[in-house]
Amino acid sequence: MGSKSQDQKLKLKHKKGLWSPEEDHRLRIYIVKHGHGCWSAVPVNAGLQRNGKSCRLRWINYLRPGLKRGLFSSHEEDTILALHRHLGNKWSQISQYLPGRTDNEIKNHWHSYLKKKVFKEQVPPPTSLETTPHVKIQQCSSSSITDQYSSPSPTKYSPPPSTSDQWDPHSYDNVHHQENGPRPTLPKPMFTEWLSLDGFAATSAAGHQPFVGCNNNNNKGFAGGSADFGLDVPSSGLFDGYPLFEGHQVTSGQSSMTTTTTTSDGSAGGDVFSSRFSFDDQSSADVNNQFVDFCSEFQLSGNNVMYM
DNA sequence: AATATCATCAACCGCGAACAC
DNA sequence: GGTGTTCGCGGTTGATGATAT
Secondary structure, three states: OOOHHHHHHHHHHOOOOOOOHHHHHHHHHHHHHHOOOOHHHHHHHHOOOOOHHHHHHHHHHHHOOOOOOOOOOHHHHHHHHHHHHHHOOOHHHHHOOOOOOOHHHHHHHHHHHHHHHHHHHHOOOHHHOOOOOHHHHHHHOOOOHHHHHHOOOHHHHOOOOOOOOOOOOOOOOOHHHHHHOOOOOOOOOOHHHHHOOHHHHHHHHHHOOOOOOOOOOOOOOOOOOOOOOOOOOOOOOOOOOOHHHOOOEEEEOOEEEEOOOEOOOOOEOOOHHHHHOOOOOOOHHHHHHHHHHHHHHOOOOOOOOOOO
């Protein structure tokens, strides 16, 4: 156990702010080779002057494979709106229904755009207050529309009875449908499960012991290896030299770089992952189907990952 | 062209839950 | 049961670019 002064020193040593391409590279290389395991050990082993929390965030939001980036499609926005209506600010839950999107990204999009959009739609011009259907919505809640959408909570947005936490968007047939017309089609949460890369970490850790372990055998989430994704991360091959990430645009403040690797003969390596999954202009079903093919081709067990 | 304001988004912070000792 | 550690989540901040004046 370290003393408080030691902890303080470590805290002070931790770098903050935007990530440099070099830091991204180090983190990526480390996690691809060893898995994240215990996040607090990651920066130590990867030679980063960051705390584990920061590494985790960077990985989840920007470095893990399969992230979409770019503009939200109208379909995605509909999905977010529908889910937010029932889940409130449960961004992590919402993100499970949006393949390739992170909770942070969705949250930002909500605050910067969707919230205003919803507010605009629901608050009519003052002159038409008495005659528009929106009034009905206002009357539904004791809180104002602004409150409803600025800080939604289960008590405010009135989720479906009893199962707000477990709410299944695939089977909902509710007020939204009646009030807002046909419900949007929601993508199934199959791809993002894998994208969490927790499985990645656990399975890879079996073959590559981290340099620094964790005393706390905290097996929350997948880190305990309870889920067998059958995803063996070899020391070479598919994940060698992080091919999964090639071609990903990595940004850090004003600087950016596109990752590339070379094959053994020195030629540019292919982007295994992104070449197989082009997210733009595709339905989530297409992406999911591609993922199924991808798994079978590389003998990844997708059965434990997907909810078919 | 210079300045102010707004919008966006990456990252940090604090908290609670879960778990080990 | 108490304490310490880790993780994950949601709220918030701050830097930066875009746009308006």
